Amino acid sequence: MSVEERDPHTGYLTTGHEWNGIKELNTPVPRAVYFFLIATALFSLGYWILMPAWPFGSGYTKGVLGIDQRQIVSQSIVEAARDRATWTTRIQQASFADIQADPALMMVVRETGPRLFGDNCAACHGADARGNKGFPNLTTNSWLWGGSPEAIAETIRVGINSAHPDSRVSQMLAFGRDGMLQRPDIENVVAYVRSLSHADLATDKTVADRIAAGNTVFANNCASCHGPDGKGDPSVGAPNLTDAFWIYGGDEQTVFDTVWGGRQGHMPTWEDRLSEVDRKILTLYLVDQRMAQ
Ligand code: HEC
Ligand code: HEC
Structure with missing residues (x-):
């Protein structure tokens, strides 16, 4: 020690x-x-x-303060849903014109529209809605079925040549394959159709005869759907043939193929896949985008 x-x-x-x-x-x-x-x-x-x-x-052990992170999260989800519910009900109840006049609702359209379009429509119509061959450009004033918000909303609801009972029905006949027109008549009407949108062709003397003959073929076979002046008819989904926008293409071969073999575009119905509010947002997103051009 x-x-x-x-x-x-x-x-x-x-x-x-x-x-x-x-x-x-x-x-x-x-x-x-x-x-x-x-x-x-x-x-x-x-x-x-x-x-x-x-x-x-x-x-x-739950603790005497009773704090529950899970409850906090579900509560904020409920609150977010309530926030969303206020604008979804407003969009659901308001007319297109009223929504367009309401900057707060249009902000929702501009925020939600691109996502809805990207998720559901871009695969066919392109991320910028400018379309692809066979899928129309949705940013122009050239509408097959009409460009009013009501017309666009109806197209989205029922689709075109879709399984929906009220589907819009679009039928460009196969004039050549089904023997309704002979090849020379088709070549003439193709020249005429192209002259409607190509100023240089319309004044080209070497094809003037074909265009004149094609004019007659058009009046007898095509005007019933595309209109006497070729500007289209939204009641049958017939496109305007006088502008620069083509679904399938405006070159000679493609127009010939269209008239020879016909066309039948398919646009799905979205009635069961998207809520009315989402369809309204998409409609106004398209209208808004076109006006911003
Ligand atoms: C499977 C491909 C496909 C998808 C997906 C698709 N579309 Fe279409 N859509 C088409 C085709 C094809 C046409 C043109 C039909 C025709 O040629 O008559 C069309 C036409 C339209 C038209 C009519 C255009 C006009 O000029 O009148 C609108 C509007 C439209 N689509 C909107 C939409 C929206 C909005 C979505 C997404 C919810 C969508 N489409 C998704 C294929 C598609
Ligand atoms: C029964 C109505 C109907 C008749 C008759 C008709 N068309 Fe069409 N045409 C349509 C429809 C509808 C479309 C769009 C088809 C689609 O995309 O689904 C179309 C599309 C076209 C297109 C494609 C335009 C593009 O943007 O690519 C051309 C070209 C055309 N028609 C030319 C003609 C010519 C020429 C005739 C007469 C020989 C004619 N059509 C007769 C209904 C008609």
Whole structure:
């Protein structure tokens, strides 16, 4: 047993251990360390009592404050749905004109429209709605079935040549394949149709005879749907043939193929796949995009 020895410089007792003349002082752990140790222990005790903490078997200690992160999340979901419900009801109930006149609702259209279009329509009509061969450009003023919001909404609802009972029915006849017109007549009417949108062709003397003959073929076979002046007819979905926009193409070979073999575009019905509100948003998104051109 060692004799208690006090270090003369610091006043501390030594532990009695000595290495090569160096003696170990018996310095106590500083008070501050004890303080923090006790404080953190008390804090965890308090936390265990107040907050959800210890798991056991099928549950966990819930804590006396009853705080539940899960409940907080579901509550904010409910609140978000309520926020959404206020504008969805307003969009559902308002007319197209009223929505267009309401900047707050149009902001919803501009925010939600691109996502809805990207998810549902872009595969066929292109991400920018400018269409692809066989899929019409939706950003022009050249509409098959009419460009009023009501007409566009109806097209989206029922589709074209779709399975919907009220589907819009679009039929460009196969004049050549079905033997309704002979090849020379088709070549003439193709020249006439192209002259409607190509100013240089209309004044080209070398094809003037074909165009004149084609004019007669057109009046007898095509005008009933495309109109006497070729500007189309939205009641049968017949496109305007006098402008720069083509679904399938305006070059000679493509127009010939169209008249020879016919065309029947398919646009799905969205009535069961998109809510009325989503269809309204898409309609106004298209109208809005076209007006921004
Ligand atoms: C499977 C391909 C496909 C998808 C997907 C599709 N469309 Fe179409 N859509 C077409 C085709 C093809 C036509 C043209 C039909 C025709 O030639 O008569 C068309 C025509 C239209 C028209 C009529 C254009 C006019 O000139 O009158 C509108 C409006 C339209 N689509 C909107 C939409 C919207 C909005 C969506 C997304 C909800 C969508 N489409 C998704 C293929 C598609
Ligand atoms: C029964 C009505 C009907 C008649 C008759 C008709 N068309 Fe069409 N035509 C349509 C419809 C509808 C379309 C659009 C087809 C589609 O995309 O589904 C179309 C499309 C076309 C197109 C394609 C336009 C484009 O943008 O690519 C051309 C070209 C055309 N018709 C020319 C003619 C000519 C020429 C005749 C006469 C020989 C004719 N059509 C007769 C209804 C008709």
